[in-house]
Amino acid sequence: MTHSEGDGGVSGPSLMFAATPLNTRNHRLQWLFRALFGLMTLILVVPVGIIFGVLLVRGGPAISFEFLFSYPSDGMTAGGIWPALVGTIWLVAVSLVASVPVGVAAAIYLSEYASDSWLTRGINLAIINLAGVPSIVHALFGVGAFVIFAGFGTSILAASLTLAVMTLPLVIVATRESLQAVPMAFREACWNMGATRWQTIRTVVLPNAISGILTGVILSVSRTAGETAPIMFTGAAFFFPFLPTSVFDQTMAMAMHLFVISTAVPGAPDELKYGTALTLITLVLLMNAGSIWFRSYLRGKKKW
Amino acid sequence: MVVTDVKLAVRDLNILYGSQQALSGVSLDVHEHEIFGIIGPAGSGKTSFLRTLNRMEMLQENMTVDGSIVFDGHDISEIKNVYALRRRIGVVFPLPVGLPLSIYDNVALAPRLSGIKDKSALDEIVEQCLMRAALWDEVKDRLDVLGSLLSGGQQQRLTIARALSQDPELLLLDEFSIAVDPVTTMRIEDVLKELKEEITIILVTNLVQQARRLADRTAFFLDGKLIEVGETEALFSGEVKDRRTLDYLEGRFG
Numbered sequence: 404m405t406h407s408e409g410d411g412g413v414s415g416p417s418l419m420f421a422a423t424p425l426n427t428r429n430h431r432l433q434w435l436f437r438a439l440f441g442l443m444t445l446i447l448v449v450p451v452g453i454i455f456g457v458l459l460v461r462g463g464p465a466i467s468f469e470f471l472f473s474y475p476s477d478g479m480t481a482g483g484i485w486p487a488l489v490g491t492i493w494l495v496a497v498s499l500v501a502s503v504p505v506g507v508a509a510a511i512y513l514s515e516y517a518s519d520s521w522l523t524r525g526i527n528l529a530i531i532n533l534a535g536v537p538s539i540v541h542a543l544f545g546v547g548a549f550v551i552f553a554g555f556g557t558s559i560l561a562a563s564l565t566l567a568v569m570t571l572p573l574v575i576v577a578t579r580e581s582l583q584a585v586p587m588a589f590r591e592a593c594w595n596m597g598a599t600r601w602q603t604i605r606t607v608v609l610p611n612a613i614s615g616i617l618t619g620v621i622l623s624v625s626r627t628a629g630e631t632a633p634i635m636f637t638g639a640a641f642f643f644p645f646l647p648t649s650v651f652d653q654t655m656a657m658a659m660h661l662f663v664i665s666t667a668v669p670g671a672p673d674e675l676k677y678g679t680a681l682t683l684i685t686l687v688l689l690m691n692a693g694s695i696w697f698r699s700y701l702r703g704k705k706k707w
Numbered sequence: 708m709v710v711t712d713v714k715l716a717v718r719d720l721n722i723l724y725g726s727q728q729a730l731s732g733v734s735l736d737v738h739e740h741e742i743f744g745i746i747g748p749a750g751s752g753k754t755s756f757l758r759t760l761n762r763m764e765m766l767q768e769n770m771t772v773d774g775s776i777v778f779d780g781h782d783i784s785e786i787k788n789v790y791a792l793r794r795r796i797g798v799v800f801p802l803p804v805g806l807p808l809s810i811y812d813n814v815a816l817a818p819r820l821s822g823i824k825d826k827s828a829l830d831e832i833v834e835q836c837l838m839r840a841a842l843w844d845e846v847k848d849r850l851d852v853l854g855s856l857l858s859g860g861q862q863q864r865l866t867i868a869r870a871l872s873q874d875p876e877l878l879l880l881d882e883f884s885i886a887v888d889p890v891t892t893m894r895i896e897d898v899l900k901e902l903k904e905e906i907t908i909i910l911v912t913n914l915v916q917q918a919r920r921l922a923d924r925t926a927f928f929l930d931g932k933l934i935e936v937g938e939t940e941a942l943f944s945g946e947v948k949d950r951r952t953l954d955y956l957e958g959r960f961g
């Protein structure tokens with residue numbers, strides 16, 4: 404490297420790298436923002452930590468094999484949560500079976516096939532609005548559409564479909580975003596080879612969008628397991644001490660059970676409530692951990 | 708002069724993006740078994756021209772094309788099965804596109820799409836195409852590695868191998884050597900000279916000397932117009948119809 408004319412006689416490598424006031428300022432700013440963003444992240448984690456901590460301390464002692472695998476007794480002031488646990492798993496599973504295929508297919512259509520027209524823009528807007536509909540409104544829709552009109556009665560099916568409608572926007576938006584993150588050049592390369600749109604989607608686009616799709620699934624699992632309002636009138640029972648045998652049965656559910664013992668059962672011990680909440684959170688965490696593990700497994704396999 | 712078969716006949720071709728004209732009134736013939744060079748400054752419509760040859764305009768909403776393009780005696784606007792047309796035309800882009808599949812799958816993709824399933828047949832195609840693209844020696848021990856993790860120059864050769872795997876009759880190369888080092892470029896150029904015996908090649912290049920080395924005939928595009936087409940040797944020896952061609956060839960432009 405040569406010195407320019409304007410060096411003013413100053414030479415030597417040490418001075419060449421000396422910090423200018425601008426450098427120093429940029430450095431300080433960079434440090435400041437780093438600290439600021441770190442703090443925000445911390446603030447985000449604090450409530451989660453507190454909630455989990457309190458539940459662990461107050462509900463932890465309630466958790467036992469007995470608690471998890473036995474039926475509620477003494478007018479729900481004692482006993483376990485087994486039917487609610489099983490019911491929640493049913494609800495989550497059935498609603499995923501409904502929402503994932505529909506949501507992924509809709510997202511593929513919107514991102515890969517539909518042209519940009521007022522119609523698709525309208526549909527996209529509708530999806531975003533669907534995400535903003537309060538869950539009690541979804542509940543009323545579910546009662547009208549699935550319980551009464553479709554004739555499913557108050558059943559796992561009606562409740563799951565209601566939950567599926569509610570979580571559909573999460574799946575669609577996550578899938579659409581991850582499809583659009585796949586570079587256009589990949590598609591063009593395939594089309595140039597004479598691949599149809601579907602061949603292109605199957606061989607190149609979907610395999611690279613799968614981890615984003617799973618993010619949508621993870622988000623919707625959490626919402627499905629935690630919601631009370633949409634299932635209250637469509638399929639979740641106040642007290643139903645049997646395990647469901649088909650999707651046409653009613654069922655108990657964790658979120659609903661928690662709501663009931665907290666508000667409608669005088670004399671239910673706190674330990675029971677905290678234990679139920681802890682189990683619900685743990686269940687959601689486990690399901691999410693499963694999908695996250697699967698997602699990172701897929702990510703490890705595919706990269707560009 | 709020998710009578711040559713016309714592989715591709717283009718007449719009065721106009722290309723529009725929205726209302727902006729990218730190419731106007733281009734007519735030219737590309738002969739069987741020749742390397743047809745296209746040169747011209749940035750934005751002169753070279754890439755747009757290539758895109759229309761395999762009907763990629765169908766996939767681009769704002770792009771409209773009129774005029775006629777006859778490929779092997781068929782007017783391509785009347786071909787219903789555009790997928791079959793595209794399979795007969797290999798394309799290599801300026802920037803390498805290693806698909807996020809293994810090296811093997813990158814090259815085997817086109818044959819698979821056209822229905823070849825037999826493992827040994829695929830193995831043979833993959834090996835042969837990688838050899839021709841001067842990449843085989845570098846990757847033969849790691850065919851299961853992701854193609855998108857290769858270096859830029861390697862990915863470009865992978866792209867060429869992929870284009871060859873379609874067993875195309877017409878190969879379109881759009882500034883293929885941008886991301887490739889000079890030594891490899893020379894190797895690929897040698898391959899192209901050999902390929903000419905079997906197929907027809909259209910070579911868009913920003914390197915005037917590359918056109919001189921490879922092209923039998925060369926077309927000069929400027930501002931969306933075809934200025935002239937001629938035997939490459941004749942053009943470079945100064946037998947031009949239009950002053951601007953000579954200026955461009957000799958680097959006096961702008």
Ligand SMILES: Nc1ncnc2c1ncn2[C@@H]1O[C@H](COP(=O)(O)OP(=O)(O)OP(=O)(O)O)[C@@H](O)[C@H]1O
Nearest residue numbers: 724729747748749750751752753754755756769913
């Ligand atoms: N997708 C597009 N939408 C709108 N205009 C476009 C599009 N693609 C190309 N154009 C325009 O068409 C004209 C021709 O572009 P083209 O890419 O064919 O040029 P080129 O000769 O290949 O240039 P280069 O040497 O830089 O690759 C340019 O004016 C460009 O701005």
Ligand SMILES: [Mg+2]
Nearest residue numbers: 753754755881
């Ligand atoms: Mg170009």
